[in-house]
Amino acid sequence: MNQPGLRASWPTRPAVLTDPAGVSERSGRVLAPGGGGRSAESWKKDIVRQLKHRDLSQHAMFQDLIRFYTQLLEKTSLAKGILSCSVRRPSSDSSSSVSSLLQRNNQLKKTTGELAYQVVELQQQIKIKECVLEEQHARLSEEERRLAGVLDARQELQERVGQVQEKNGALKMEYDVLLERQREAETRLREEKVKEGHLLEDMIHLKKQAAARMNSRNERRSRARQANLQKELQTAARSKVTVDSSSSAPTSRSTSPKKENHDPESTEKPHTRLFRSASATSPRILNSIRELFDRKRRGHSVCSLEEDLMCPVGICVSARVPVRARQALEAHEQGINAVRFSSSSDLLATGGTDRVIKLWEVRAGSLTHRATLEGSTEGVTCIDFNPTGLKILAASYDKSALLWQRDESVPKLTLTGHSRKVTAARFSSLPHQVVTGSADRTIRLWDLHRAACVQVADVPSYCSDLVCSENSIISGHYDCKIRVWDTRTVSCVQELPAQGKVTSLDISSDHRQLLSCCRDDCLQLVDLRRWSNDRMCFRAEGFKCGSDSTKAVISPDGCFLAAGSADGAVYIWNFSTGKLETRLPDQHSSSISAVSWSLSGEHVVSVDKRGLAVLWSDI
Amino acid sequence: MADDKDVLRDVWFGRIPTSFTLNQDEVTEREAEPYYLLLPRVSYLTLVTDKVKKHFLKVMRAEDVEEMWFEYEGTPLKWHYPIGVLFDLHASNTVLPWSITVHFKNFPDSDLLHCPSSSVVEAHFMSSIKEADALKHKSQVVNDMQKKDHKQLWMGLQNDKFDQFWAMNRKLMEYPTEEGGFRYIPFRIYQTMSDRPFIQRLFRPVSPEGNVHTLGDLMKEMDPAALPNDGEPKRYQVVIHGIEPLLETPLQWLSEHLSHPDNFLHICESHNPPSPVLSSVYISTPPTTTPPLLLSEDLFIGREG
Numbered sequence: 067m068n069q070p071g072l073r074a075s076w077p078t079r080p081a082v083l084t085d086p087a088g089v090s091e092r093s094g095r096v097l098a099p100g101g102g103g104r105s106a107e108s109w110k111k112d113i114v115r116q117l118k119h120r121d122l123s124q125h126a127m128f129q130d131l132i133r134f135y136t137q138l139l140e141k142t143s144l145a146k147g148i149l150s151c152s153v154r155r156p157s158s159d160s161s162s163s164v165s166s167l168l169q170r171n172n173q174l175k176k177t178t179g180e181l182a183y184q185v186v187e188l189q190q191q192i193k194i195k196e197c198v199l200e201e202q203h204a205r206l207s208e209e210e211r212r213l214a215g216v217l218d219a220r221q222e223l224q225e226r227v228g229q230v231q232e233k234n235g236a237l238k239m240e241y242d243v244l245l246e247r248q249r250e251a252e253t254r255l256r257e258e259k260v261k262e263g264h265l266l267e268d269m270i271h272l273k274k275q276a277a278a279r280m281n282s283r284n285e286r287r288s289r290a291r292q293a294n295l296q297k298e299l300q301t302a303a304r305s306k307v308t309v310d311s312s313s314s315a316p317t318s319r320s321t322s323p324k325k326e327n328h329d330p331e332s333t334e335k336p337h338t339r340l341f342r343s344a345s346a347t348s349p350r351i352l353n354s355i356r357e358l359f360d361r362k363r364r365g366h367s368v369c370s371l372e373e374d375l376m377c378p379v380g381i382c383v384s385a386r387v388p389v390r391a392r393q394a395l396e397a398h399e400q401g402i403n404a405v406r407f408s409s410s411s412d413l414l415a416t417g418g419t420d421r422v423i424k425l426w427e428v429r430a431g432s433l434t435h436r437a438t439l440e441g442s443t444e445g446v447t448c449i450d451f452n453p454t455g456l457k458i459l460a461a462s463y464d465k466s467a468l469l470w471q472r473d474e475s476v477p478k479l480t481l482t483g484h485s486r487k488v489t490a491a492r493f494s495s496l497p498h499q500v501v502t503g504s505a506d507r508t509i510r511l512w513d514l515h516r517a518a519c520v521q522v523a524d525v526p527s528y529c530s531d532l533v534c535s536e537n538s539i540i541s542g543h544y545d546c547k548i549r550v551w552d553t554r555t556v557s558c559v560q561e562l563p564a565q566g567k568v569t570s571l572d573i574s575s576d577h578r579q580l581l582s583c584c585r586d587d588c589l590q591l592v593d594l595r596r597w598s599n600d601r602m603c604f605r606a607e608g609f610k611c612g613s614d615s616t617k618a619v620i621s622p623d624g625c626f627l628a629a630g631s632a633d634g635a636v637y638i639w640n641f642s643t644g645k646l647e648t649r650l651p652d653q654h655s656s657s658i659s660a661v662s663w664s665l666s667g668e669h670v671v672s673v674d675k676r677g678l679a680v681l682w683s684d685i
Numbered sequence: 686m687a688d689d690k691d692v693l694r695d696v697w698f699g700r701i702p703t704s705f706t707l708n709q710d711e712v713t714e715r716e717a718e719p720y721y722l723l724l725p726r727v728s729y730l731t732l733v734t735d736k737v738k739k740h741f742l743k744v745m746r747a748e749d750v751e752e753m754w755f756e757y758e759g760t761p762l763k764w765h766y767p768i769g770v771l772f773d774l775h776a777s778n779t780v781l782p783w784s785i786t787v788h789f790k791n792f793p794d795s796d797l798l799h800c801p802s803s804s805v806v807e808a809h810f811m812s813s814i815k816e817a818d819a820l821k822h823k824s825q826v827v828n829d830m831q832k833k834d835h836k837q838l839w840m841g842l843q844n845d846k847f848d849q850f851w852a853m854n855r856k857l858m859e860y861p862t863e864e865g866g867f868r869y870i871p872f873r874i875y876q877t878m879s880d881r882p883f884i885q886r887l888f889r890p891v892s893p894e895g896n897v898h899t900l901g902d903l904m905k906e907m908d909p910a911a912l913p914n915d916g917e918p919k920r921y922q923v924v925i926h927g928i929e930p931l932l933e934t935p936l937q938w939l940s941e942h943l944s945h946p947d948n949f950l951h952i953c954e955s956h957n958p959p960s961p962v963l964s965s966v967y968i969s970t971p972p973t974t975t976p977p978l979l980l981s982e983d984l985f986i987g988r989e990g
Contacts, residue, residue, distance in 0.1 A: 107688075109931040110938070114688055116928035117695040124927065125723065128702030128782060132721040139718060143743075 279476070286473050287456065385621035385667030387638055388682035391653045392431045392669075395679060397424060402673035403615065404448050407664040410455035413472070414662070415439075416673055417446030417460055425458075425472070426679075428669055433681055439470045441477035444487070447615065448531070452493045459500055461491035467502045469514065481512050483519045489615070490531045490541075494553065501539050501553075503529035509541055511553065523556045525549065530614060533573040533580070535594065542568030542582055544614070548592075562592060570617040570660075574624045579641075581627060583618035587611050589627055589639070591620075604639040606646045612657030612675075621663045628670055630658020636672045636682065653680045692942045696926055697847045699726035701772050702782035705737045708756075711789055713744040721782060725845060726769030726926060727946050729810075730755055730762060731800045732843060741787055749789065754797055756786045761796040765809050767945045773924045773953040774875050807839050810947055814838065817871035817948030818857055820887070826857055842946050850946060857948055858941050865897070866890030866937035872950040874907055884908065890937035900939060901932030904954075911954050924953045 402418035414433065417423040423439040423446055444463030451458055457478075458470045467488050469479040486506035494501050498514045505528050511521040527545035534540075538559070539551040544567045550560040566586035573580050573594075580592045589604040604627055612632035619628050626647060627639045634654035640647040654674040661672040670682040700723040707717040720740045724733055731753075738753050755762040762771050762785065776783050792799070800806060814835075818827035827835075834853050841850025860867050867890055874884040884907050890898055904911045904923060912932070913919045922929055925943050936950075944950045 109934040110688060110692075113928060113930050113934065113943070114692060114695070116930070117692065117699075117926070120927045121695060121699065124702060124781060125698075125700040128721075128723060129700075132702060132723055132782075135721050139720070139740075142718075 279474075280478075283471050283474050283478065287471060290456075290473055385623040385626055385663065386684040387626060387647055388650065388670045388684050389648065390682065391650070391680050392683045392685075393433055393681040394653050395433060396677055397426075397433070397673065397679035398422070398677040400445075400677055401659065401675040402677055402679060403446055403659055404460075404617070405660045405662045405671050405673045405679065406449045406451060407662050407669075407671070408451045408455035409453055409665055410451075412664060412666065412669075413451075413455060414664070414671055415449045415451065415458055416671075416679055417449045418673075418677060419445035420677075421445055421462075423449060423458065423460055423470070428664065428681065431681070431683060431685070433671075433679065437473070437475060439475055439477070441468050441470070441475075441480070442466075447487065448490045448492075450492045452497070457493070459491045459493060461488035461502060463487040465504070465506075467491040467500065467512070469500070479514065479517050481510075481517070481519070483510060484508065489529060492532060492534050494534045494539075495536045496553075499553075501532060501534055503532040503541050505529070509539065509551065511556070521553075521556045523551060523558075525558075530568055531570045531617075533571045535573060535577045540571060540573070540580060542571045544568070546584070548580075548582055564590065567614060569611060569614050572617075572619045574620045575622055576624060579620060579624060581618055581620050583611060583616055583629060585611050585614065589618050589629055591627070591641070602641075602644055604644060604646075606637050606639070606649070608633060608635065608649070609637045613659060615659065616657075617660035617662075619661055619663050622665050622667050626663075628661045628663055630654070630661050630672050630674070632657040634658060634674065636661055636670065636680075638670075650682055654678060689942055693851065694847065696943060697725075697727060697850075699769060699926055700724060701726060701768065701927075704782040704784045705734075705741075705755075705787050706784060707741050707744075708786050708788045711787075712746065712749050714746060715744050717741055717744045724768045724772075724783075726767065726772070728768055728842065728845070729766075729806050730764040730768055730771070732803060732806050733768070737787060741789070745789060751790045752792050752799060752801070754788050754792055756788060757783070761793045763797060764800050764806070765798055767947070767951060769926055769945070770875060770951045770953060773927055774877055774955065777922070777924060777927070777953070777955055803843065807843075810839060810842065811835055813947035813949060814857070817944075820869040820871040821857070821860070821867035821948070823868065826859070830856070838946070854946065854948075864891070867940065870898075870903070870936050870940045870950065871944070871948055872903070872940070872952060874904075874952045874954055876908070877953070877955040888936075890935075890940065898936045899932060900930055900934045900936055903936055903952075904932065908954065920956070922953075922955050924955065925950065 397416050398418040398420050400419035402416050404417045405414065407414050412428040413436070414426040414428060415423055416426065421440070421442050421444060423442075424435060425437040425439065426433040427436050428434075439458060439460075442460065442462040442464055446460050446462055448461040449458065450460075456472050458472060459467060460470075461467050465482065465484045465487060467481040467484075468477040469481070470477050481500070481502065484502065484504040484506050486504055488502050488504045490501075490503040492501050493499075494511070499520075500512045500514060501509060502512065503509050507525050507528060509523040509525060509529060509532065510519045511523075512518065513520045525541065525543060527543040527547065529541050529543055532539055532541035537553055539553055541549050541551065542564070543549065546564045546566055546568065548562040548564055548568060548571070549558050550562070551557065552559050564582055564584050565588055566584035568582050568584055570583045571580065572582075578594055580594050582590045582592070584590065587605065587610050591602040591604070593601075608631065609629065610632040612630065616630065618630075620626070620641075621628065625641050627641060628636060630636050633651070634656060635649050635651035636658065637649050638647045639645065650672075654672065654676075655678075656674045656676045658672050658674045661670060663670050668683060671679055672682065673679045703722050703724045705720040705722065707713065707719075711717075718740075720737050722733075722737060724730075734753070734755075741753075742750060755764075757771075757775050760775055762775070766774075772783060798805075815824065815827050818824050830853075837853045838850060840846070841853070869887045870890050872885065872888065875882070876884070886907065888898070888903055888906065892898055892902075900923065901912065911921045911923060923932070925939070930939060930943070940950050
């Protein structure tokens with residue numbers, strides 16, 4: 067670059083990278099490669115030289131030029147930018163400078179005025195702002211006061227919140243407790259419901275059983291009835307009615323007083339019909355006899371019409387005084403309290419302290435065990451058959467009276483209501499009604515259809531026994547009184563005195579004579595028609611009433627009285643003579659508690675406190 | 686050796702004065718000034734022309750700008766050749782500064798590779814280094830390097846840091862002394878008159894007999910026609926980095942010192958203008974070339990004004 071000649075030569079010269087000297091030198095070397103005397107590193111020197119030259123020509127020469135150019139380029143662009151910006155600036159000349167200055171002065175004055183105005187304005191604004199500020203201060207203080215008040219209120223409210231929360235906690239606890247209790251109660255309720263369900267099921271089950279039992283009972287009863295009828299029909303068909311003169315005489319004899327008895331006009335009639343030679347033992351004969359009197363009886367009676375039609379009712383024409391014991395057997399394990407013959411057949415029922423009732427059949431002069439009726443939970447005190455003999459009623463120490471069908475061992479009904487032991491239970495004259503007397507000093511009437519107590523009569527004393535007449539109940543008491551009750555009004559209509567505690571009562575089959583047995587060892591017979599105080603007393607040497615429940619009976623034909631004594635003998639009195647007819651000793655070793663005379667009049671059974679039953683007969 | 690180090694420096698700092706002018710077909714808002722730049726020979730066009738692009742974009746409308754590419758006398762310049770190679774190959778005989786035309790549209794897809802960013806240049810550069818090392822050391826050296834060492838090589842080139850680059854490149858230039866050189870010399874011979882891009886074959890630095898191969902041996906092997914017969918004038922120039930090393934120069938030394946940063950020895954073979962003409966021109970020029978010189982000087986002055 068410092069050589070003008072060299073620089074001038076560049077553009078025109080073709081691109082030769084080496085100077086002429088170099089070319090010549092190199093060509094010389096090429097021509098004589100590896101020539102002697104040359105340095106082995108000559109090629110390197112050559113390269114270094116060429117490189118230096120190359121840089122000189124290509125680099126160094128242009129370095130500054132290009133740098134300058136670039137600088138110029140930058141400056142140019144900068145200048146261009148400045149120029150383009152200042153193109154619109156007016157060029158100020160000296161002549162207009164004064165006017166412009168004046169103008170500017172004016173302008174400045176104007177500006178000053180404006181500024182002064184602005185100052186005034188701003189001052190006003192400051193005042194306004196100060197007012198506002200004061201106002202705000204006032205408001206601020208007010209707000210602070212209010213804030214303090216509100217804070218107080220807040221404090222108060224917080225306290226109240228605390229209180230309410232405490233209350234809530236307490237309530238919550240209470241609620242929890244209640245909830246727990248409710249849960250328990252619900253649990254109990256559920257349990258109870260389950261129990262109820264079980265009970266209901268049990269009840270339904272029991273009802274079903276009862277229904278089934280009832281059905282079978284009914285069936286059995288109807289079958290038995292049918293069998294009875296058939297049997298009777300057969301016997302009726304087989305046997306011919308041949309009434310000879312010897313048998314017809316007593317029949318006619320026996321009928322005549324009955325006729326007189328039913329005659330209301332014949333008020334006075336002595337007990338003159340005494341006969342004991344002949345007796346009608348066959349039920350068929352009895353039936354025929356009964357038929358003879360049927361009309362009259364019907365006219366007199368209103369209650370037993372139905373059953374009389376349905377079943378034969380035996381009437382004893384003549385009872386025979388037993389003379390010896392046919393059989394003595396240990397009927398019960400414990401003492402026997404009651405014995406009773408059925409009024410329609412030869413069936414005998416005994417009941418004792420061992421809580422069962424046994425049914426016996428008297429056949430060929432001996433007792434045959436037929437059935438055992440269970441159901442009482444205590445000892446049996448009294449037994450009664452209904453007129454048809456199909457139902458058996460018993461009074462029990464367990465404060466109830468029980469009713470069985472003859473063919474069933476379990477009770478059909480249990481009449482509960484008395485508060486102490488039931489001492490007497492009898493079928494009433496109404497077919498569906500029974501009467502019970504109890505140690506609780508009440509007499510109750512029960513409706514069997516409803517199995518419920520329909521009437522209660524309070525009595526002043528312990529009732530030891532009772533019997534039923536038409537529309538009246540006669541009860542014996544420990545206060546030495548015999549009371550007569552009207553069943554319709556349930557009121558005491560009459561009181562009869564007795565000599566001691568009444569232990570038993572019996573009424574004759576014609577409902578005329580009432581027999582009472584007292585602890586004064588005397589049997590009393592009262593004529594119910596007369597209601598008079600004259601009575602017959604029957605005593606005997608050695609006869610002693612053994613207990614408070616010793617039972618005495620009238621024979622079915624009304625001619626004899628029988629009672630068991632404490633010395634183990636049976637005493638039989640003649641009604642008409644008032645004298646002791648016979649004494650039957652040596653069978654019982656303990657006190658006799660009851661005797662019963664069979665409807666046929668043939669047999670007497672006595673039972674004692676040791677469970678022994680003795681069958682007496684005249685043969 | 687101090688000389689060798691100087692050679693490396695000279696090679697690294699070789700510059701080519703270049704004048705960039707916008708293609709006349711480009712639509713501009715105002716006239717575009719040419720831009721002058723000293724291009725480093727060892728670098729790549731797209732790596733060093735950011736300023737050029739910025740300069741010309743000032744006058745361009747944004748919607749007209751596509752990818753920038755360069756052209757010299759109708760020849761698109763491949764950016765993936767080192768700048769020095771492009772110059773020696775296409776413009777060794779031209780008047781300096783090298784005048785390159787800048788284009789912003791009609792990218793010649795058939796001739797040029799797209800270069801969207803410098804990472805593409807980096808990938809190309811690193812692949813060249815790896816290829817060269819495969820030839821020299823069976824890739825052992827480059828594979829032993831870490832990623833940051835590769836990065837150091839690239840950053841040295843990108844930021845024109847000679848010491849940074851050579852601190853790492855030194856390892857690539859080592860060889861076991863008993864073998865006397867690399868396994869093969871990584872070289873490429875570009876021929877202006879040939880259609881193929883370049884010649885690249887396996888060539889050992891030392892002959893089987895133990896003789897050291899020289900540049901002349903290589904040229905004889907690769908292109909016998911390049912060498913002048915005895916007595917004949919030289920027909921071809923063998924140019925490396927703008928100089929013509931002597932043919933007796935040992936090839937191993939050339940590979941170590943005159944290789945480009947991509948570790949290849951790029952050799953350009955171009956027609957040699959006949960020496961007589963050269964000399965006659967040289968001799969006769971001073972009187973005849975004055976007016977153009979003045980003209981050009983006027984141009985310069987005018988621009989400065």
